[in-house]
Amino acid sequence: MPRLIIGPFNRVEGDLEVTLDVDDGVVRTAWVNSPLYRGFEQILVGKEPLDALVVAPRICGICSVSQSVAAARALAAASNLMPPPNGLLAGDLIGACENLSDHYTHFHVFFMPDLARDAYAGRAWHAAMRERFAAVHGSSIRAALAARAGFMKLMGYLAGKWPHTLTLQPGGSARPIEAAEKLRLSMLLGEFRSDLETRLFGDRLEAIAAIDGVAALTAWMDARAPASSDFRLFLEAAYDLELHRVGRATDHFLSYGAYAGTQDGRLFPSGHWQAGRLAVFDVATVTEDVSHAWMNGPAEPLPPTQGVTQPLADKTGAYTWCKAPRLAGQVVETGALARQVVAGHPLALDMVTRHGGSVTARVVARMIELARVLPAMEAWVKALKPGEPFCLPYARPPEETMAVGLTEAARGSLGHWLHIRQGRIHGYQIIAPTTWNFSPRDAAGTPGALEQALVGLPVAAGETTPLMVQHVVRSFDPCMVCTVH
Helix, strand or coil, X not given: XXXXXXXXXXXXXXXXEEEEEEECCEEEEEEEECCCCCCHHHHHCCCCHXXXXXXXXXXXXXXXXXXXXXXXXXXXXXXXXXXXXXXXXXXXXXXXXXXXXXXXHHHHHHHHHHHHCHHHCCXXXXXXXXXXXXXXXXXXXXXXXXXXHHHCHHHHXXXXXXXXXXXXXXXXXXXXXXXXXXXXXHHHHHHHHHHHHHHHCCCCHHHHHCCCCHHHHHHHHHCCCCCCCHHHHHHHHHXXXXXXXXXXXXXXXXXXXXXXXXXXXXXXXXXXXXXXXXECCCHHHEEEECCCEXXXXXXXXXXXXXXXXXXXCCCCCCCECCCEEEECCECCEECHHHHHHHCCCHHHHHHHHHHXXXXXXXXXXXXXXXXXXXXXXXXXXXXXXXXXXXXXXXXXXXXXXXXXXXEXXXXXXXXXXXXXXXXXXXXXXXXXXXXXXXXXXXXXXXXXXXXXXXXXXXXXXXXXXCHHHHHHHHXXXXXXXXXXX
C-alpha cells in the first residue's frame, strides 16, 4: 500500500506531519505527528505558583490569553478566589477578543487561500475567490488584516498588551476600565461589527446568528449572489466541492463552557454531545494515554492530576510527541463546532445531524461564533461598572493542593491541572484543544479525531499534498505549538 508523508504544513502554527496509507486513490489509514517537543510542563515544576502566569502564556503567541485564563483559573481554584463581576466581564472581553480574532484570521488567512489555488481554476467561483483570497495579495485578506488590527486595539485597552499579558490574575483583571474608556471600547466593537456585516457576511450579525438550519442557510444563500460577501462565496465553493461530506471524525463533541461573566451563566455551556444526547461534563473522566507518544509512563491512562511528562525519544511503537487525551476512554472533538453543538445552536445541530462533523460545519460554526459573541461583547462593555473592583488580592494557596483551570480557546477545550506541594509547583499538566483533536492512537489502537477524519479522503494520482487533506486539516485550525508541552 503506497505511503504518503505530508509535512511540514504551511499556514499552521507550529510543526505538523501527516502520514497516509493510500490504496486505490483513497486514504485508508492516517497517522498524525506533532514533531516538536516543548517542555513547558517540566519548566514549571519547582516554580512559585504565580510563575505559571508568566510561563504558561509563552506556550503560544496567538492564543496566549487562553493560556493565561486557564492558568489564572487554576490558581484561583487553588486559592478559593472568585473574581468580582467586573473582573469576570473584563476577562470575558479579553478572551473573546482573542478568540474572535483567531476565527477571523483563520477564515481569511489560513483556510480560504486553499480555495484560491490554481487546481480549482475553471470552477464558476474561482475567479472571485482568487481575487479575494489569493495568498498575500487577495483583497479580502488585506482588508481583513486591517480590520483585525483595529479590533485588537481592544486588547490594548483591556490587557495592556498582546500577547503574554499579565493583566489576567487569579482575582480578576488588574486593569480597571474607566467610564470614558467604555465609549472607546464600544466604538471599536462598532467598527468591527461594520466590517463583519458589510464584507464578511453582507448581513446583520443577528440575522446570521438566527439561521436555524440547513434549509434556512440554503434560503439565505439563494437570496444572494455568490460574490455578495466572503461568507457567501465560501458557501458557494464549499457546496460545489461537497465539503459538507468530508472530514467527519467521532461526532462526539466536548466543550468546557465559555464566557462565565454573563448574568445568566455561561454564554456557551459545558457538556459533551454524542448521538443526539447532551451529557454533563465530568472533569474526573479526563485521562491521558502515552502508549503511542514519545513519552515514558505507565501502560494505563492516567488523569492529568497524576500525569507525568518524561520524554523518551526512541520509544518503540511511538510516532508523535502528543499524548492521547480521552474522555471516559473515548475520542472527542473540540472547537467552535463542538461549542455550538453543545450550546444547542440549531444550524450546527442540523449540519451535524445530516452529515456529521465536516469541513463546512467547522467553518460555519466559527462564523456563528463571530455573529453571536460580538453582540455579547457589546453587552458586556455596557455592564462594566467603573469605580467598582476589577480584581481581588491574591491569596497564597495551601502548601499542598490540587486545582484545575478550564477555558475555551478559539480551537476548543483547554485545561491546566496544577499540583502544589510545599508551596511550589509539584506538577503541571496541560491538555490543549489540538492535543484533543490531533491525538495519536491510544493503547486500544483507536485513532484520534483528525486521524479518523482523514480516512476515506480522495488522493489523485501524482498528488503529494492533496488539497482535500489540507481542507480537512485546516478545518480543525490546528495550533501545534499548543499541542505538546
